[in-house]
Amino acid sequence: MTNFRIWAVGCIASFFLLGVSLAFISMNDQTQTTSGTDDLYEEIISNKAKYEKPAENAVIDKVWKKTPGIEGRAVDVQASYNKMKKDGVFNEKMLVYKRVKPDISLEDLPSSPIYRGHPDKNMVALLINVSWGEEYIPDMVKIFSKYHVKATFFIDGAFASKHKELVQMIEDEGHTIGSHGYLHKDMAQMSENQAEINMEKANEVLYALTNKKVKWLAPPSGSFTMNTVIAADKLGMETILWTVDTIDWKQPTKQVLLQRVLGKVHNGATILMHPTQVTVDSLPELIEQLKKNYRIGSVPTLLSENR
Template sequence: MNKGIAKLLSISLLCIFLIACQNTKQMDNNSSPPSSDHIKYNQEGDIRDDQPQLEGGSERDVREPHPVSNDKLQKEYPNILVLHGNPTKNQVALTFDDGPDIRFTPQVLDVLAKHDVKATFFLIGARAKAHRDITKRIHDEGHAIGNHTYWHPNLPKESLERLRWELTETEQVIEDIIGFKPRLFRSPYGALNEEIVKTLGEMNHTVIGWDVDSVDWKLPGADMVADNVLSNVGFGSIILMHDGGDWSMDLSGTVEGLDRIISKLKEDGTKFVTLPELIGIPETK
């Protein structure tokens, strides 16, 4: 074998070795929950560079607007999964996912305070830890708090071990800030399956879905956000909205639409309550 061929063969073997090492490293990373090293940073850099992002991806890229499978699961597990409240009482629960967000959660809280309305916030553990002051404000102003996982993964694609880690880490963060572990849980993207629901029940969680979707995650603007809610709301409705999301999402339409929704429903005599009040369960585990 001449020197040229030998050199080429050596380089090829080195490349194969390096690729194999990289693949092994990726497999190792995927087998365990992410650490703070996995935080993606705001590309604009002028808001906050420590805002943890949604690991599973933007709501627009992942979530189906009407997960019919959750209706089937609710019939199978009525004591664990809740999609709406009492259909005979003129009261509704506003719920907000994916916060706390440094940009939009304070604006949502301002609108709620303006109307003296209480809501329920499903918090991402990593964001609650990054924005402790906003998390505390949510609690101090009388709103209920639920668990929305630590990194917002798409849970049906993860192991049950990962689910338990996400729940426990978020519980610890929230308890450290406001003094208790929340009982309420909402799955990112509303994504559930039978195994997940069973595990959540075993961990003493009440799983919360919704029956009215504002579809604000599609950023349709304030008029459509308000219309989506007002055209579908009924007695006992659980209304899905967002006070946070992917770094690229501008939720100004949610804030403006929320003001209109509350004003209109108040005219109809609708009472706004937290989820623990709507379904008659304690907020804490």
């Protein structure tokens, strides 16, 4: 029995000494690891300001009126460190960012027309105003599909009633559908109430065909007053104008149309066109040229705060 006790005490002592040794080794390794990686952590902290961007609020610009904000980005130090610690060296390509939302969004601003996206956003939007030209729409839709482009079609309510299949084709392809009013009437000549009635009539037709609330209005011929903008706002709609015009309804040559756009395009541009033969002929080259420097998106994507 005495021998057993001596053996047991010896085993316990051996395990205790082994545990102390392992703990010391682990502590020593931890100290080395912490010491080695603290430098990397500190380097990320010291460099992060160079890569961060502040969020910018939506504003009503003196010239460009209602202008969307754009989100900022902040370096996630811990997540970036976790990605880099395997190599143990700072690598800007492995930085992880957190999105920083603006304090003021478009929805927070009073009624005002919108002409463009944020000037720092490397994107443009194609706007197609539709109250005629039904024979060209299928070709335009095919071209957009081929180049994986989403456009925004502002469709007249009366036109939509006559050409339901075209509206549904546009909808099925994932393009954004907005309103071009009803019967292409001059909204600048309407009272607020008259404009609201006109928009509601168009919206009813478009909603019946798409089952989606209409959020965007392009006044016919770009003719509007604040009555138009306020009426649209009451219906939960934004009034959209443009910054670059193809003037395709005057049937320019393809080269002239391309020059009109490519010579004036800019970050956040809204490019106006219509369903015409010259537009169909120009679209492939126009899209290819635009894609060299810009992304092409729908109006909702252009006006979103996503950088």
